Amino acid sequence: MEEEIKVGLCGLGTVGSGVFKLLSENASLIKQRTGRDIIIKRVATLDRYDNLGLDFSNTEVSDSVDDILRDPEIDIIVELIGGKTIAKKIVLESLQNGKSVVTANKALLSEYLEEIFRAADLAAGTLGFEAAVAGGIPIIRSIRQGFSGDRIEKFSGIVNGTANYILTAMSRDGVSFDHALKAAQEKGFAEADPAFDIEGIDAAHKVILLMAVSFNAYFDFSQLSVEGITGIEPIDIAIADASGFVIKLLGSGSRTANGFQGRVGPALVSKNNMLASVSGAFNAVSVWGNFVGETMSYGAGAGSYPTASAVVSDIIETIRAKSNGMDNPLPLLNINAEHLTHQDIIPPEQTDGAFYLRLRLDNTEKSVGDIIRILDEESIGIQSITQRPISNDLPTQKYMIIFTESANEGQVKIAIEKLNGLSFVTTLVKMIRVEQD
Numbered sequence: 143m144e145e146e147i148k149v150g151l152c153g154l155g156t157v158g159s160g161v162f163k164l165l166s167e168n169a170s171l172i173k174q175r176t177g178r179d180i181i182i183k184r185v186a187t188l189d190r191y192d193n194l195g196l197d198f199s200n201t202e203v204s205d206s207v208d209d210i211l212r213d214p215e216i217d218i219i220v221e222l223i224g225g226k227t228i229a230k231k232i233v234l235e236s237l238q239n240g241k242s243v244v245t246a247n248k249a250l251l252s253e254y255l256e257e258i259f260r261a262a263d264l265a266a267g268t269l270g271f272e273a274a275v276a277g278g279i280p281i282i283r284s285i286r287q288g289f290s291g292d293r294i295e296k297f298s299g300i301v302n303g304t305a306n307y308i309l310t311a312m313s314r315d316g317v318s319f320d321h322a323l324k325a326a327q328e329k330g331f332a333e334a335d336p337a338f339d340i341e342g343i344d345a346a347h348k349v350i351l352l353m354a355v356s357f358n359a360y361f362d363f364s365q366l367s368v369e370g371i372t373g374i375e376p377i378d379i380a381i382a383d384a385s386g387f388v389i390k391l392l393g394s395g396s397r398t399a400n401g402f403q404g405r406v407g408p409a410l411v412s413k414n415n416m417l418a419s420v421s422g423a424f425n426a427v428s429v430w431g432n433f434v435g436e437t438m439s440y441g442a443g444a445g446s447y448p449t450a451s452a453v454v455s456d457i458i459e460t461i462r463a464k465s466n467g468m469d470n471p472l473p474l475l476n477i478n479a480e481h482l483t484h485q486d487i488i489p490p491e492q493t494d495g496a497f498y499l500r501l502r503l504d505n506t507e508k509s510v511g512d513i514i515r516i517l518d519e520e521s522i523g524i525q526s527i528t529q530r531p532i533s534n535d536l537p538t539q540k541y542m543i544i545f546t547e548s549a550n551e552g553q554v555k556i557a558i559e560k561l562n563g564l565s566f567v568t569t570l571v572k573m574i575r576v577e578q579d
């Protein structure tokens with residue numbers, strides 16, 4: 143009879159408790175699929191755990207991760223504490239000790255990508271990180287296995303459920319950002335400190351991992367262009383809607399003739415694009431391969447059970463590899479380690495794109511000529527230019543909305559500086575990228 147697999151679970155919070163429940167509830171199904179019993183031998187948690195409704199009769203619970211790290215019987219260590227201090231110690235020490243590790247920690251992996259992946263490559267055990275990107279959507283597995291014959295050209299996705307929930311509420315209910323954020327916090331879709339989600343940082347952590355797996359290289363988090371959704375106003379959402387677009391926080395990466403592009407930022411997405419219909423806390427990622435073409439994966443990007451599903455899928459993959467006597471069944475970044483390189487991300491100012499510009503003007507009579515001249519000086523073609531009244535109380539003031547042709551982002555930013563210097567531009571120009579399908 144095959145020996146049971148012993149798991150050490152570090153952290154019993156939202157995801158950790160979901161993993162515990164999944165492994166208990168689906169134990170017999172998982173045994174049929176792996177041929178092994180999985181025992182959670184140890185749990186490390188700082189929180190109270192007796193009110194979670196979990197059966198700890200086969201599990202030793204303590205408040206120290208060292209009890210897990212030092213236990214020679216444990217085969218797989220699951221890091222679900224988060225943060226970068228203790229989590230880094232758990233991941234690196236476990237790999238050095240020959241254990242397999244599963245983690246959902248995108249913040250840790252994206253910052254220490256090269257150090258951790260190199261350690262994993264040298265280690266006897268495996269590293270699973272499916273849950274670190276888009277929660278329950280198996281997007282890492284899709285790219286590494288499903289598209290392993292394709293050259294990935296591009297990906298673009300909604301990878302932060304909180305930001306998408308807020309933008310959906312603003313769009314559906316016409317409310318302000320602050321109002322939508324408060325509602326998201328009341329309903330449990332946003333943390334008390336939502337900075338990582340609304341500033342785009344959480345999405346950026348996932349984009350760095352998606353770029354690494356898609357383009358088979360290490361990238362520096364610090365080179366990624368990151369902008370959140372705090373500057374999105376109801377007027378932008380309304381204008382976008384009237385023009386056939388929805389505003390989404392997109393995380394994207396692409397392979398171009400000049401190198402690799404990567405960014406996180408709000409974008410106008412055409413209503414014909416499938417990403418436009420992804421609403422609420424859901425996530426979706428489109429991936430383009432050179433043979434498969436465009437694909438899209440959709441599902442819950444976070445939450446206890448969907449994320450637990452991804453964690454357990456990594457545990458099962460590890461067990462199957464062990465049962466087959468394979469140390470590293472799949473190259474971590476989809477390419478054998480000797481071919482891995484470190485690549486730069488092209489600065490956004492050196493990339494091209496189409497843009498939405500919103501100007502608030504006093505006295506539009508004189509202004510159009512000056513605005514067109516400035517855009518022309520920076521070689522920015524205009525796709526459309528329209529005016530929109532602000533209110534009856536402000537008869538001389540108007541919004542001017544410009545959709546540009548594809549233009550160099552650096553030149554668009556120079557043009558905006560010049561536009562902001564015009565006496566009749568009363569509020570700083572708003573610029574949002576237009577996603578090109």
Ligand SMILES: NC(=O)c1ccc[n+]([C@@H]2O[C@H](COP(=O)([O-])OP(=O)(O)OC[C@H]3O[C@@H](n4cnc5c(N)ncnc54)[C@H](OP(=O)(O)O)[C@@H]3O)[C@@H](O)[C@H]2O)c1
Nearest residue numbers: 153154155156157186187188222223224246247444445449
């Ligand atoms: N939640 C999601 O939907 C989701 C989705 C994808 C990925 N993730 C990732 O999954 C990881 C866990 O997230 P989570 O939402 O489950 O976080 P969480 O609910 O805050 O759970 C973390 C748990 O670890 C405990 N902990 C902290 N320091 C510890 C220590 N030294 N020893 C033992 N336990 C310790 C915490 O206790 P205290 O509360 O007492 O500090 C808490 O119970 C993070 O890396 C996160 O980014 C989460």
